[in-house]
Amino acid sequence: MTRKELFKNTLRKSVHAWKLINELPLSDDESLMLRHFMDQPGFLDLHWRMFVPAIKGQGTEEQKQKWLPLANKMQIIGCYAQTELGHGSNVQGLETTATFDPQTDQFILHSPTQTSSKWWPGGLGKVSTHAVIYARLITDGKDHGVHGFIVQLRNMDDHSPLPGITIGDIGVKFGNGAYNSMDNGFLMFDKFCIPRDQMLMRLSKVTREGKYVPSDVPRQLMYGTMVSVRQTIVSNASIAMARAVCIATRYSAVRRQFGSQNGGIETQVIDYKTQQNRLFPLLASAYAFRFVGEWLKWLYTDVTQRLEASDFATLPEAHACTAGLKSMTTSATSDGIEECRKLCGGHGYLWCSGLPELFAVYVPACTYEGDNVVLQLQVARFLMKTVSQLGSGKAPAGTTAYMGRAKHLLQCRSSIRKAEDWLNPAMVLETFEARALRMAVSCANNLSKFENQEQGFSELLADLVEAAIAHCQLIVVSKFIVKLEGEIKGKGVKNQLKNLCYIYALHLIHKHLGDFLSTNSITSEQASLANHQLRSLYTQVRPNAVALVDAFDYTDHYLGSVLGRYDGNVYPKLFEEALKDPLNDTVVPDGYHEYIRPLIKQHLRSARL
Ligand SMILES: CC/C=C\C/C=C\C/C=C\C/C=C\C/C=C\CCCC(=O)SCCNC(=O)CCNC(=O)[C@H](O)C(C)(C)COP(=O)(O)OP(=O)(O)OC[C@H]1O[C@@H](n2cnc3c(N)ncnc32)[C@H](O)[C@@H]1OP(=O)(O)O
Numbered sequence: 001m002t003r004k005e006l007f008k009n010t011l012r013k014s015v016h017a018w019k020l021i022n023e024l025p026l027s028d029d030e031s032l033m034l035r036h037f038m039d040q041p042g043f044l045d046l047h048w049r050m051f052v053p054a055i056k057g058q059g060t061e062e063q064k065q066k067w068l069p070l071a072n073k074m075q076i077i078g079c080y081a082q083t084e085l086g087h088g089s090n091v092q093g094l095e096t097t098a099t100f101d102p103q104t105d106q107f108i109l110h111s112p113t114q115t116s117s118k119w120w121p122g123g124l125g126k127v128s129t130h131a132v133i134y135a136r137l138i139t140d141g142k143d144h145g146v147h148g149f150i151v152q153l154r155n156m157d158d159h160s161p162l163p164g165i166t167i168g169d170i171g172v173k174f175g176n177g178a179y180n181s182m183d184n185g186f187l188m189f190d191k192f193c194i195p196r197d198q199m200l201m202r203l204s205k206v207t208r209e210g211k212y213v214p215s216d217v218p219r220q221l222m223y224g225t226m227v228s229v230r231q232t233i234v235s236n237a238s239i240a241m242a243r244a245v246c247i248a249t250r251y252s253a254v255r256r257q258f259g260s261q262n263g264g265i266e267t268q269v270i271d272y273k274t275q276q277n278r279l280f281p282l283l284a285s286a287y288a289f290r291f292v293g294e295w296l297k298w299l300y301t302d303v304t305q306r307l308e309a310s311d312f313a314t315l316p317e318a319h320a321c322t323a324g325l326k327s328m329t330t331s332a333t334s335d336g337i338e339e340c341r342k343l344c345g346g347h348g349y350l351w352c353s354g355l356p357e358l359f360a361v362y363v364p365a366c367t368y369e370g371d372n373v374v375l376q377l378q379v380a381r382f383l384m385k386t387v388s389q390l391g392s393g394k395a396p397a398g399t400t401a402y403m404g405r406a407k408h409l410l411q412c413r414s415s416i417r418k419a420e421d422w423l424n425p426a427m428v429l430e431t432f433e434a435r436a437l438r439m440a441v442s443c444a445n446n447l448s449k450f451e452n453q454e455q456g457f458s459e460l461l462a463d464l465v466e467a468a469i470a471h472c473q474l475i476v477v478s479k480f481i482v483k484l485e486g487e488i489k490g491k492g493v494k495n496q497l498k499n500l501c502y503i504y505a506l507h508l509i510h511k512h513l514g515d516f517l518s519t520n521s522i523t524s525e526q527a528s529l530a531n532h533q534l535r536s537l538y539t540q541v542r543p544n545a546v547a548l549v550d551a552f553d554y555t556d557h558y559l560g561s562v563l564g565r566y567d568g569n570v571y572p573k574l575f576e577e578a579l580k581d582p583l584n585d586t587v588v589p590d591g592y593h594e595y596i597r598p599l600i601k602q603h604l605r606s607a608r609l
């Protein structure tokens with residue numbers, strides 16, 4: 001499809017999905033599922049996942065009563081317009097202004113520079129009638145920082161931009177189809193006026209007289225919509241990883257190379273330990289991310305309930321967990337999808353393998369909802385704060401509770417003696433805790449050598465990111481272990497999940513061996529034992545690998561992959577796909593008479609053939 005066709009077709013699908021949701025009708029969870037199977041980025045994502053939650057989280061009761069019924073019936077379509085051409089990560093650096101005019105009781109929205117143009121918001125370019133706009137609030141010449149506003153962008157009769165608004169699509173993005181179904185947009189305001197009651201005023205207010213009234217709740221609640229989306233992105237990472245792994249696992253069982261004896265069949269590539277060493281940790285990650293995603297959903301629900309009761313105590317942890325896990329799981333999934341492409345050899349590079357499109361549509365997850373490095377630095381700040389409070393009498397809680405055992409974890413030596421000890425959950429956990437704590441404490445010690453903490457922080461950024469990642473990996477390992485300790489129906493299933501849990505943990509040790517050795521969390525002998533155990537786990541997972549991906553229950557239609565077909569009938573179907581290519585419509589290609597024939601003829605003449 002051309003870009004225009006792709007965009008229009010996605011509009012068709014989105015509107016059809018919305019019709020089904022109402023007609024059947026579907027519950028909220030089922031509606032999310034439907035969107036998932038629609039399988040293309042589209043304006044519904046931003047409307048439901050960001051525009052509506054932003055109003056719910058930051059609007060007053062009156063604002064919610066006014067705007068939510070319209071949004072819930074999709075009589076208005078909204079998007080989330082925060083990022084600007086010049087500023088994305090640095091939200092406090094946004095330039096768009098919203099200046100209160102007491103004479104007209106309005107805010108004047110203005111884009112003072114080119115870099116202040118909104119740039120990137122999904123659904124903005126061509127579809128949205130409204131947006132939640134983030135802009136610097138100015139009253140009486142004073143800048144109060146960034147606040148949210150509900151703004152109508154387009155005329156409700158003919159969809160044309162309202163006077164004072166310049167709007168459009170930012171152009172083609174990575175990949176052929178991928179994210180190009182979405183109208184990520186730009187937007188400029190030229191002194192565009194909105195009524196005062198369209199500032200989202202749950203967190204702070206501007207009175208009729210133009211007085212700014214800050215609220216007594218933390219201003220970070222303005223970032224709440226991002227926290228909510230980051231949480232869903234973790235579960236989505238599991239879905240995308242599982243999809244790539246399903247394709248690569250099934251195909252690895254079909255594909256045979258070398259090893260034929262006396263004219264017999266060749267070896268299935270899934271039997272090579274190198275293939276297993278690349279594939280099975282990704283399979284384990286798909287399960288691990290699913291379980292940590294479930295836990296994160298619980299954490300998010302819990303913090304939401306607490307916030308409603310004005311208990312803000314767990315907000316920093318919820319922010320650190322959603323930011324860190326969003327970062328860690330999306331980076332691992334993007335890398336994992338690419339690894340799955342390579343695991344499928346040359347055929348993985350074919351469009352019909354389903355992997356190139358999956359990669360292209362998935363990879364921006366490392367950037368949207370916060371650049372992955374920037375987000376790990378938020379985790380690092382949280383960790384440094386926690387370490388600095390150790391010994392102050394304030395016991396660390398939640399995911400940092402392990403830091404409360406700092407004295408032990410800084411000194412302990414791993415008691416792993418034989419390979420099977422690596423199947424002991426307490427020993428594995430302690431290894432990850434020791435490594436995470438020691439990396440965090442080492443950063444804190446190095447920071448304390450700087451007179452200026454901020455200067456020290458910028459000097460140590462790379463180490464801080466690594467410490468943050470170590471903490472996030474510990475969370476994922478610990479939540480997998482907790483899952484195993486809970487209720488899992490079926491002993492066989494539990495055994496399979498146990499194998500995957502230890503593959504996940506031991507492979508991380510192997511991959512980040514430098515961290516584990518340099519922090520003396522394990523010895524090099526213990527590292528070899530971990531490798532030994534890992535190989536044994538691969539052997540145990542091997543007979544069940546295909547069943548473990550079948551368990552994801554993806555249809556062939558959803559996978560969209562010739563290599564990942566459930567029936568394994570890969571080669572005939574590769575031919576069928578190839579024959580569908582427009583280049584094969586004719587035997588002699590268009591351009592033969594123009595380019596190939598004259599070239600050949602010229603050579604034939606000169607060779608006198
Ligand atoms: C086939 C499949 C198809 C499609 C995809 C499928 C699925 C997708 C699934 C779901 C996706 C759904 C929707 C659509 C997808 C994409 C939409 C993307 C939308 C966007 O990208 S919106 C824009 C997002 N932008 C960002 O994330 C910007 C990142 N920057 C920031 O968040 C912050 O500015 C910061 C975190 C970098 C902070 O910067 P700062 O240090 O300058 O901070 P402040 O001074 O602002 O704050 C300091 C203080 O506040 C704490 N803090 C910061 N953030 C938060 C928060 N969110 N919550 C709570 N607390 C927060 C911080 O820790 C400091 O605390 P301290 O105690 O003072 O230290």
Ligand SMILES: Cc1cc2nc3c(=O)[nH]c(=O)nc-3n(C[C@H](O)[C@H](O)[C@H](O)COP(=O)(O)OP(=O)(O)OC[C@H]3O[C@@H](n4cnc5c(N)ncnc54)[C@H](O)[C@@H]3O)c2cc1C
Binds near residue numbers: 086121
């Ligand atoms: C597909 C897609 C959809 C999007 N949808 C929306 C949307 O709906 N609404 C919306 O408002 N926005 C949206 N965005 C924008 C997105 O949120 C931003 O692109 C994202 O937050 C990253 O910001 P940036 O582009 O400014 O990156 P930058 O911050 O410019 O990052 C560039 C580089 O600088 C590094 N860097 C930046 N700051 C630091 C630091 N402090 N320390 C160390 N390194 C740093 C980063 O790690 C990165 O390597 C979308 C983006 C994409 C790709």
